[in-house]
Amino acid sequence: MVPAGPVRPDGTLLAVHAHPDDESLATGALLATWAATAPVTLVTCTRGERGEVIDTPSHPTGLARLEGDGPALAAHRERELAAALEALGVRDHLFLDRCGYEIDRSERVQSGDLIPTADGGGQERYEDSGMVWVRPGIAGPAPDSGPTAFVRVPLDDAAARLAGVVRARRPAVVATYEAGGGYGHPDHVRAHQVTVRALELAADPAAAVVGTPWAVPERWEVVEPVAAVRAARRALGDDAAVRRLVAAHGLALADPDGALPPVAVPQQELERSGRVTVDVAPVLDQVLAALAAHATQVQHAGRTNGADRHVLARYALSNGVLAPLLATASLRRVPVAGTTPVGSAR
Incomplete structure (x- = not known):
């Protein structure tokens, strides 16, 4: 494991x-x-x-x-x-x-x-x-x-x-x-x-x-921790540069207190299962270049001003809702059930 x-x-x-x-x-x-x-x-x-x-x-x-x-x-x-x-x-x-x-x-x-x-x-x-x-x-x-x-x-x-x-x-x-x-x-x-x-x-x-x-x-x-998603949404709304971007281009901001998609899970649940984290900052330029490559699907991808260290960048999809790119990416570890370990994966 x-x-x-x-x-x-x-x-x-x-x-x-x-x-x-x-x-x-x-x-x-x-x-x-x-x-x-x-x-x-x-x-x-x-x-x-x-x-x-x-x-x-x-x-x-x-x-x-x-x-x-x-x-x-x-x-x-x-x-x-x-x-x-x-x-x-x-x-x-x-x-x-x-x-x-x-x-x-x-x-x-x-x-x-x-x-x-x-x-x-x-x-x-x-x-x-x-x-x-x-x-x-x-x-x-x-x-x-x-x-x-x-x-x-x-x-x-x-x-x-x-x-x-x-x-x-x-x-x-x-x-x-x-x-x-x-x-x-x-x-x-x-x-x-x-x-x-x-x-x-x-x-x-x-x-x-x-x-x-x-x-x-x-x-x-x-997955993403619920608290981190809500805090990141709030940070975007508090960022003056982001608010100017939203106003200039007819975008929208997600409600920090609104309903969250299934990707958001409680922190306790994530920690119980075993959380894997990825530091995004060292590869942020690569990620933004990859998002820019998908120009038909992703718009307004770019860095934030750094006022909140937990949010590195933002982007929007076709719905025009600006989303935060968190400084830490998270994944939940799930054991594969019902398998016989016929070979070692490590």
Whole structure:
């Protein structure tokens, strides 16, 4: 087990995210910190085909035409993702629907032989399921997700592909969202479910998954302490420069005392489970560069004036609500249940 406290990169980190930009928003500091000294693999489940495109007078991208054009937006977001990963120092990336795997009980493929296939093994692409904002900072399911939406992919189909990646890359730790998907996006919730099931399959010698079984002892879930989130929201509202930015560009500030998304958990709960922390300041420039790379999805990302040492930067998504980037990123350690430790992940 990894000790609680500051992150100590050792072995391979596997991060699982739903769309391009999630890796930078949710785990940018973790990826940049780990990639500086140890291997990182990122698996992205979809290409964000149904994402909203920010193209406003205060954040002009000239790309509004891409919204609603799934293939064109997917291609563009792949390029944004590549630029973001370059900024973070992540060199190993796979789209989940293009992770080739074979079922062969008689001759197991050795670790490292998993190869992302060009055609996805003949499978349809996993596509963005879409979402709607149901209240500030909280997303819900779109009413019109299509037949190729990620949420409609059978759980074990997607999980078997990810399990093949786990067996091939043999990570020490797997990081993804908590069960609520961070802020409720249905693809985030599904990515959590797929990750949980994939770790079970990867460790199970009887599972029809390519490669030698590999047990990951724990997964890390992206969370934030409730008190820290409320204090950070309050600090943004107290920052004169931030208030000028909000007024000049028609943005909004989240209510410090309002409802919080699932990513926010009580401090006591986080400490009981074992909290892993990441110091964001040393990699802040990399994280901001990665956020800037996702220009269709993220706007007004930049440093704050330093008046509050717990808030280093701010950014907004398509909803125009300015969010704080905390000085300390947090992850909750969750033991992987129901696995037989057939290999050591450390």
